[in-house]
Amino acid sequence: MPTVPAPPSPPQKISYCTTCKNRLWQLSDTLPDNLRRAEEAGDSEIVLVNYNSDDELDTWIRRFQHCIDRGILRYVHEQSEPFFHASKAKNLAHLAATGRYVVNLDADNFIGDTIPAWRALWAEEPDLLIRGFSPNADGRLDPGNGSYGRIGLPRAHFDALGGYDEQLLPMGCQDSDLVDRARAYGLHVVRVPQQVPFAIRNTDDEKVKHTGSPLSWLDMWHQNIERAQDNLRRGRLTVNHDRVPVKVLVNFTRWMTV
Structure with missing residues (x-):
């Protein structure tokens, strides 16, 4: 009798963490566009952390x-937090996610139209x-074009790595540190280009505006890269061992500790 091919596996849920x-x-x-894309793809969610924003986001x-x-x-x-800290905020979004895969967005x-391509890669x-990443006209990655932080991986591996390193200063190097630790941990890393639309570009001043730090983005980056390099030197691939869980309000209705 001919072999009957196995039915395709159902798509695994992806959480886009913002x-x-x-x-x-x-x-x-x-x-609005990201929600539309998530709805059209199915088995997808946007996890949005309001990090004590005071610009009417809650309304x-x-x-x-x-x-x-x-x-x-x-x-x-x-x-409760008066100032923005990228690693801490991103960890909240990822830890509150419900998908098998978590993507920093x-x-x-x-x-954009990336969901089917990423899902196919994970199926394989x-x-x-x-x-x-979104390439420049010459095809190369520009770390300053706003697309550098799009990182997706299985939630189980994100948890095993401890997420983003909260010992870093509020901005700079947190994305590359996570990827480098993940690669050293044994994960295969691939780059997938995305064409427009991809990101709204920020200035360095805008990036650090709400961190409460007198340091520039470049100053923070220089200090954070030293910590990131030390993580690899010491084999410190899992971070945040002493992280204190944070109490947050989810969907306007219930308190949750993440």
């Missing part, structure tokens, strides 16, 4: 209550770490 601290002016452009997001009700949007409100980034190699 943080916002007074970036509603960007999120108002990116979120504006209620127009997407229907997405919250249907599980397309998971809204996480951190209400900065508030100024668009998912489930433990893959994918780095999305």
Whole structure:
């Protein structure tokens, strides 16, 4: 008798993890399209962390209550931190996610039409770490074009690595540190290009505006790269062993510790 091919595996849920601290002016452009893409793809969610933003985000997001009700949007409100810290905020979004795969999606980034391609890669190699990027005209990656932080990996591996290193200063190098630790941990890393639309470009001053630090983005980056290099030298691939869980309000209705 002819061999009957096995039915295709159902798609695994992907969580796109976004943080916002007074970036509603960007999120108002990116979120509607990202929600549409997640809904069209199915088995996808946007996890949005309001990192104690004071730009009316909490009011504006209620127009997407229907997405919250249907599980397309998971809204996480951190209400105590006065200043933005990229690693801490990103960890909240990833730890509050419900998907098998977690993808960092900065508030100024668009998912675009990438979901089927990433899902196909994970179907073929489930433990893959994918780095999305948008190339310049010459095909090379520009770390300053806003697409550098699109990183997707299995949630189980994100947890094993301890997530983003919260010992880093608020901005700079947190994305490359995670990828380098993941590669040293044994994950295969691939780059996947994404054409426009991809991101709204920020200045370095905008990146550090709400961190509460007198340091420039470049100063933070220089100090953070030393910590990141030390992580690799010491074999410190898992970080945040003493991380204190944070209490957040989820979907306006219940408190959760993540």
